[in-house]
Amino acid sequence: MPRYNPAVIEPKWQNYWDEKRTFRCPDLPNPKGTGKLYVLDMFPYPSGAGLHVGHPEGYTATDIYCRYWRMRGKTVLHPMGYDAFGLPAEEYAIRTNTPPRQSTEANIANFTRQLKMLGFSYDWDRSLATTDVEYFRWTQWIFLILFDTWYDAGANRGRPISELPIPADIASQGEHAVDAYRDAQRLAYQDDALVNWCPALGTVLANEEVIDGRSERGDHPVQRIPLRQWMLRITAYADRLLGDLDQLDWPVGIKKLQADWIGRSVGAEVDFPVITQDAFETWKRNRVRSSFPREPDAHVLRIYTTRPDTLYGATYMVVAPEHPLVQKITTHDQANSVEAYCKAASFKSDRDRTEGEKKKTGVFTGAYAINPVTGRQIPIWVADYVLISYGTGAIMAVPAHDIRDYEFAKTYGLEIIQVVKPESATDEELQAIERGEVCFAGYGLSIDSGSLTGLSSQDAKSRITAELAQGGLGREAVNYKLRDWLFSRQRFWGEPFPILHELGADGKPNGRIRAVPVADLPVDLPHLEDYKPHGRPEPPLAKADESWLYVSLDGKQYRRETNTMPQWAGSCWYYLRFISPGCGTAFVDREQEAAWMPVDLYIGGAEHAVLHLLYARFWHKVLYDRGYVSQPEPFQKLVNQGMILSYAYRDQRGALVATDRVEEKDDNTYLDRETGESLERIVAKMSKSLKNVIDPEGVVREYGADALRLYEMFMGPLEATKPWSMQGVNGVRNFLDRVWRLIIDARAEENALVDTITSDAPTPEQNRVIHSTIQAVSRDVENLSFNTAIARMMEFVNFFTKESKRPKSAMETLVLLLAPFAPHMSEELWHALGHHDSLAYHQWPVFDEAMTKAAEIEVPLQVNGKLRAKIMVPAGSDEAALEQAARNHDRLQELLDGKRIVKVIVVRDRMVNFVVK
């Protein structure tokens, strides 16, 4: 086998690793090694389409990192599995008319085959799928932990529901009242909420899965209907999910996305009485005595604002159409138009509400509230630009200092009163604001605002908040954009909820629920002849056999919960199961969890920036609070690989032309074969219609897995978005061929070394190349800078190709350096160099810093910052010697002649610069 033939050597070494269990990871890190390393890829959905080129990008990066650290003596946990529940798998099953489990298992087998083809060093014995019954047994178990936990806001942590203090008035109402009270406090609770119902998908969706009123998956319209749903109280953890971001080594962009998603704001809640002006003074006096009530009373409109300093400028109120007070306060005259408006709003999807120009609409209720600081009556409007789900569902409108309120006020001719003045602005700008022509939403100085007048906005905020609290009119309040997580789906292909609904004497659920006993887990999916969605909100599991659906327990009759969990459930904790995948007594072995967690490096796409990563952190914190895991955060370091794009071609009208119609000319221009039109080459996402999708399996067949791996790493920085180029693959394949020929005699029958390989010690120059390459490659791998690491190895090969004597030790060093990147070829060459074991655990080459340095260094000489000459000097020459050498240079003397030297800047081993006049 004289020539490099990946089609032969790659399967050979894959079989070797498989049979020898080369990458099997021990239960606990080896105490004699240099420590543990847990490196995780975001596991894939096993879609029917198989791997695309984006998958091997992140997987190769982690694989290189793992192989490197194994050679550096770390015990490496590097698992792989499948996120196999959920809509994509189910849609695929429906499309191909196969039961979901069957198509899912076929897809998993195909993915496994393709992944093994790429030579990743996973411990395949730890592989799992979220659809494995033994896996989702523990997903259900964790759900029961959520169900069994309430959030103690005082202690700032989740605690067992049995420790929830029961107020005396509840306790006196009996057992049912106590149960209801507990159920309402659980982290997993049921709620009749307005939900995003998607008829086409036959399920409700989380807010995060709805984009512009359409489903993220499939782009179907979504309606808002009220439905009983399971919710997870993620909002209880909002503060910790935000605060703990600080300790994570994540890209700042992702941290910011999460912080914005959580959307913490600090402001004030303020009560506006809806009473006559005569009654106001009495009401206010009562409030001083009673102080701010926990819940607003019937004739009070409670609002949330982040700008309490603008309270004096509140000229009207707005409540959301769904606000409970709407009906109560609307006057007889306005009843018809208010009712019509609210009804229309309820039919509108979010998309309709936000679409287009977003012209604000609303209707006057006929009612008035009293501004508690000015005592003035102001009108109350209903408008759908106020959301029932945020804050109190009602606002005070300050049109002079809020853009939305300003637009609304302009549309309906409402009063605009300026109470904040910009600190620096031109007279013209000030006048425009005064006349109500411009809205000033920034901070400045308070004016015409009673005791606040003259204060900065910040000072005014704290002053008014304190005054409101004193008068019982308001209090400081914190709000989050984050909403509780809508956790149930009306689909077949998901984890069943381990929850039972108690049946009353009439055979119908009586509203009481209980958990399935842990000993009875898992609750497996029933067999259904027809699992397809039917467009009604009733889940398919309701069609299950009675033997599944009805349960008798402790002398009571129950009906199973028929919702299923969303796709995110399984991916919330898979990184824990990888630690002890076979553990039958717990979701993760306690000792092993403590030894391996946290995940040291987590690589995946940025599309999971908020959803998966936030959900997983939330579950992890609950498990942490309940003492089941040892770390408060699961993923210490996170890296997002960039998207791999493809070239696409655009004609003069801007239309995209399929790649098979494009002809490339010698002068780097592109023509449409059919029309002869010249085309512009652009970079775009791969798509079937453009015929520019790259199939990784085809690349492996043509160039080999090592070439694919190497190319994906050589394309550019891991985090960058970059276009695929087949010529680039050819380039790295060429490099691999050069490595092969550097060592193997191409003319021999068997693998024989070229005769230029000697047992001589390297020359000083060769040593410099060897040691500086070890240094650079090691550093680059640790920094995930794989493209430059490969460039350094190319330089090494270019250098030694020209050497007529190639020390065998140098060749061995190269093979070891290359091993993490191109493991199949490296194993083969290692073998040819006379070694009998895998190099996977061979010690990584060590460099000697002294050897990396050249004896003489070329130093640039500058005059006024412009390069004028170069000189050779001994490395490490001191500043005085450098300056003297520069002054002695002929050309420099010419240039400096007759000039006055103002300053000389000398940087050792770097440069000399003369500043002259």
Added chain:
RNA sequence: GUCGCUGUGGCGAAAUGGCAGACGCAUUGGACUUAAAAUCCAAGGACCCUUUAACAGGUCGUGUGGGUUCGACUCCCACCAGCGACACCA
């Protein structure tokens, strides 16, 4: 609209205050060959000037305009373009 990322040869890119363009692709020239492929060696930002056409020299050059600095792809300010995310959260 808001936020984020990116802008460097024909192309992918490197350099995070000190010789811009490492490494690779494509290109060109040479060697080898009857020839081609493969391979090996070499050239290479743009422009200009002088000459003995080899060596050497000069000007400009990292999206645009300004600034800081002896010195800026790199730091600061403003802007433009492309890509991505979010989008009435009071």
